[in-house]
Amino acid sequence: MEHLAGTARECNALQQALALAKWVGPGRPVTAKGVLRRADLPEAGQVLGVAMPQSVRSTADVPALQRPWTAAVAAGLLSVSDGRAVSGPTLADGDAVLEAWLRALAAVLAVTFDGDEPDVLEIGRLVLTALAAEPAPDLQKIINQSSYEVYDAFHRGFGDRDPAEAALELMAAFGAVDRQRRITPLGRWALTSLRDSPDTQSELEGICQLKITLRYVQPQCLRRVLVPSSATLGDLHDIIQIAFNWDGDHLHAFKVGRRQYGDPYFDAEHDEDKITLGAVFAVFAKRLSYIYDFGDSWMHDITLEKVIEPDPDTAYPVCSGGRGDAPVEDVGPENPQWTPFDQAEINTQLAHLASGAHDVEALLRDDIEVIVTDAYGEHEQMTAFLTVLDEEIKFPVPATLLGEPVVVTKLVEDDATVELRAHCRAKRATGLMSFADLEFLPGTVEAWLHSAYLVYLGRPPVATAPPADWDHLAQWRS
Incomplete structure (x- = not known):
């Protein structure tokens, strides 16, 4: 040799x-x-x-x-x-x-x-x-x-x-x-x-310093992120969403050479979760592009600046710098709005992503999407939640309210507040309680669907993983 x-x-x-x-x-x-x-x-x-x-x-x-x-x-x-x-x-x-x-x-x-x-x-x-x-x-x-x-x-x-x-x-x-x-x-x-x-082929190994620039935006809006070479393009999608404060409601795609990568669920040409940054950058591709929202076409230019040795005291990914406010999506060019660059907040969310909690929330949001499909407006969506939860949860089920044990016998919809309430039995009292205020045994279907409900309301989830061998609302998927 x-x-x-x-x-x-x-x-x-x-x-x-x-x-x-x-x-x-x-x-x-x-x-x-x-x-x-x-x-x-x-x-x-x-x-x-x-x-x-x-x-x-x-x-x-x-x-x-x-x-x-x-x-x-x-x-x-x-x-x-x-x-x-x-x-x-x-x-x-x-x-x-x-x-x-x-x-x-x-x-x-x-x-x-x-x-x-x-x-x-x-x-x-x-x-x-x-x-x-x-x-x-x-x-x-x-x-x-x-x-x-x-x-x-x-x-x-x-x-x-x-x-x-x-x-x-x-x-x-x-x-x-x-x-x-x-x-x-x-x-x-x-x-x-x-x-x-x-x-x-042998892949690049180390931490990739990426400069991500939002094209056609002035003043210039860019973010520098440090990402392990073992991360996939799908992981990079999640990082970009956080770095530019996108809400993830639109389609996206990466362009590497003449090949396009994205979410295969939406008929992407190639699966973004099956190729790592190390593989993308190993041979010759030092630049790639990322488009978010095929209507407004937010174009991002991604450049590999260098590969560094990992710092054992640093949890990756991390935003190492940037400048420029990011545009708020879906507000129209007549009244543009901007999200100030906040490196500390970005890194808080990236740490949340690295912990795996982001994956859980992604699964929860996927289940929420199944539940509220074809439901328009808050009242219809709440009715959809009630219909699915009534079928999936086998009442009565044990729960706790402010640390006190209760038994939930059924759920009802409160039209006035547009929320779900739970019929509960307890030693001291029996009556209607806010479904959101309850806690369920971890690892159960009711705990997972309760967390989906919390995420729907804009609150942090409680469940840390879906139930083992659960079908994720298979019968409700079209």
Whole structure:
């Protein structure tokens, strides 16, 4: 492995990435997209011996410069945040070099073929598979026989140029192919790694510092959060909801490359709970977007600024900073309202999320939604609660009121106050009590549905977990 690591370190692609990182040094300004400014391109081109075209708008116009920059960022040789690029640590030894090399290869595949992660990794695998065969088969034929997404990514944006030729040049720059265009030992190692599915690729490990910026909002509204790499996109959705004070009543989706992740219950293309941040950011995706409310389209840009070691004294996730008030949703542009940035309150709610209580509330809200489906207005919704609770709770049931034992025999709806009341028997008195004021034995159906009722009223729940083997109102779900 040491020999392979040495080959990876000395390949032209990483040598150019190292040269760029050395040139950047303690820091240089970058654009909002995290690439070099147009004014700095000629100097960077001189460092790499790259001639600049007469008309250059951005780094993307100079592939010979864009690819080393992309490789440097992916390999960790450059760190980009707050509008500046800073030289990172030099390449380590052994497996760490190979992992950095593979990340850089995947990142450059992505900018070369402009595809989604699984598609560009499949292109890399197919190219190396063809080179490893004896005799080498027709690469174009192999690509044509793959999926449409891979075929489309392979051919997109090349014009008259042969994409197979571009792929071979890329592999040669990374030392996966020799001058005779035969696969090298490093290329065979890469092929073995790429044969694993993208979901089983090595993931980033640590705490991801994310900058989340709400697009099109002025003054700028952003939040910085520290999130474990083991968190899923579904977890990140919950964090964003808290950080920007959204109420979660609308649909949402993440965009990673050309792939969309969301809640499969609402027919999302890919399940947000089945991919971690470590997997998303491991190879090349340093940015992704999140949209909340497909009507008002609140767009969030999410950037991975750096990965840090976890602090054993810190409970994650945590909001480490931010600025700007967040807009209040559903109030209309004519009378905008704003929620002031309150870092302490955000972290209080994130701690609540980390404790697992948020998961319980999510389950409770799901059951509440089942109960009040097709019920309009407070009176209809209270009637719906009464109907479901009468069926699900097997009266009489024991409870306590202010610490005193009672037996609840049935529930009734109070039309005047629009709340549920309970017929109770007790040693000292018998009569109607507020259902909300009662307490039930933990772990029972009545305790869980009582907590759902409390959440419906806007109060904190009492139950800490649903009853074991309970069907969660299965008969009431349409």
